[in-house]
Amino acid sequence: MLEPNRELYKGLCYPWGRDVDPAPGQPERIAEGVYWVRFPMPMSLNHINIWLLEDGDGWTVVDTCLNLPDARELWEKLFSTAMQGKPVNRVICTHMHPDHVGLAGWLVERFGAELWMSREEFLMCRAMVGDTGRDAPEVALRFYRAAGYDADQLEHYRGKFGNFGRAVSPLPQSFRRLVDLETITIGDRYWQVIVGSGHSPEHTALYCPALKLLISGDQVLPRITPNVSVFPTEPKGDPLHEWLTSSARIREMLPDDVLVLPAHEAPFYGLHVRLSQLIEAHNRDLRELFAYLDKPQRAIDCFPPLFNREIGPNSLGLATGETLAHLNCLLGRRRITRERDPQGVDWYRQIPAAVGFDEEPHPPPRAPAAS
Ligand SMILES: [Zn+2]
Ligand SMILES: [Zn+2]
Numbered sequence: 001m002l003e004p005n006r007e008l009y010k011g012l013c014y015p016w017g018r019d020v021d022p023a024p025g026q027p028e029r030i031a032e033g034v035y036w037v038r039f040p041m042p043m044s045l046n047h048i049n050i051w052l053l054e055d056g057d058g059w060t061v062v063d064t065c066l067n068l069p070d071a072r073e074l075w076e077k078l079f080s081t082a083m084q085g086k087p088v089n090r091v092i093c094t095h096m097h098p099d100h101v102g103l104a105g106w107l108v109e110r111f112g113a114e115l116w117m118s119r120e121e122f123l124m125c126r127a128m129v130g131d132t133g134r135d136a137p138e139v140a141l142r143f144y145r146a147a148g149y150d151a152d153q154l155e156h157y158r159g160k161f162g163n164f165g166r167a168v169s170p171l172p173q174s175f176r177r178l179v180d181l182e183t184i185t186i187g188d189r190y191w192q193v194i195v196g197s198g199h200s201p202e203h204t205a206l207y208c209p210a211l212k213l214l215i216s217g218d219q220v221l222p223r224i225t226p227n228v229s230v231f232p233t234e235p236k237g238d239p240l241h242e243w244l245t246s247s248a249r250i251r252e253m254l255p256d257d258v259l260v261l262p263a264h265e266a267p268f269y270g271l272h273v274r275l276s277q278l279i280e281a282h283n284r285d286l287r288e289l290f291a292y293l294d295k296p297q298r299a300i301d302c303f304p305p306l307f308n309r310e311i312g313p314n315s316l317g318l319a320t321g322e323t324l325a326h327l328n329c330l331l332g333r334r335r336i337t338r339e340r341d342p343q344g345v346d347w348y349r350q351i352p353a354a355v356g357f358d359e360e361p362h363p364p365p366r367a368p369a370a371s
Helices: 069-080 104-111 119-130 138-147 151-160 239-253 271-292 299-306 316-332
Strands: 007-009 012-014 028-031 034-040 047-055 058-062 088-092 114-117 183-186 189-196 203-208 213-217 259-262 336-340 346-350
Touching: 028 259, 034 069, 047 259, 088 104, 104 114, 114 119, 138 151, 138 299, 138 316, 151 316, 189 239, 239 271, 239 316, 271 299, 271 316, 299 316, 299 346, 316 336, 316 346
Parallel strands: 058 088, 088 114, 213 259
Antiparallel strands: 007 012, 028 034, 034 047, 047 058, 183 189, 189 203, 203 213, 336 346
């Protein structure tokens, strides 16, 4: 059982502490019919939080962990113990990343359950899994060459391409689409679907007004910043604009007194504060990047204003994606220009007349949340 251990830190309140770390595969009751299960993962982000929701004669599970033998074993243990041999009726994936979707296909297959997901996440995931084991396409190499990669860096990228599907069990051929702002019933509770974008194309969070809970996936995390990146599939995309817009919308739509159940780290109160912190941090990065571009720079030259650490070969891909997200956002705001040189490398520079950087106003919310 979770021991109350109220901890206040940087404007957030963690009812069970910031570092609460439930035993792997041991469900902890969060509210009536809602359980938190932590699954370990063998990487620097060393766990994911899975949510089990009582659903009539069975269970709805939210997110699934990577398709790895240890995770499957943990699920097997859960089925026969805490889940009391009752079936999984429905698998909801907040988004397409392997830590969330990895065992969805396996669970669906095993129980004849339905997969519920937003359409873009489902289709994108199937496309990415389809690339697994293939060679890196020429457009992707051109994309990273344009960002300033040298031959060794391109080779490193080529070696890692096509890994996405290695920890994802095949998704089913059909799914139930989750649509922004629709209300679904799980057990005897209403949950509202809240779509966000930028971390992934059509990320789905779930809000339960009666229980005052928000299953936030990776859209809102208490300590780490959700990754927002540009990838070679959509080189001119502006995911940071989408992330800022949808985060501001969530802040305006949802009440502040919800307990946020994030996919990583600990549950917390302070949704609005956390969203404001994340939005402000990105806006600060945009300002500093803009100032840094008083001289022409390539994407890979732009790490100093954005990261306060050395970027090694293993973090180069993520750092490049995040840097391009900030550069594309400044391009979209007409603050900087991009020019390709004869070698195929892009150079970014400030538009001098744009000095006096101010932030874009956020658009109003699209529709009110259920109450
Ligand atoms: Zn994610
Ligand atoms: Zn995640």
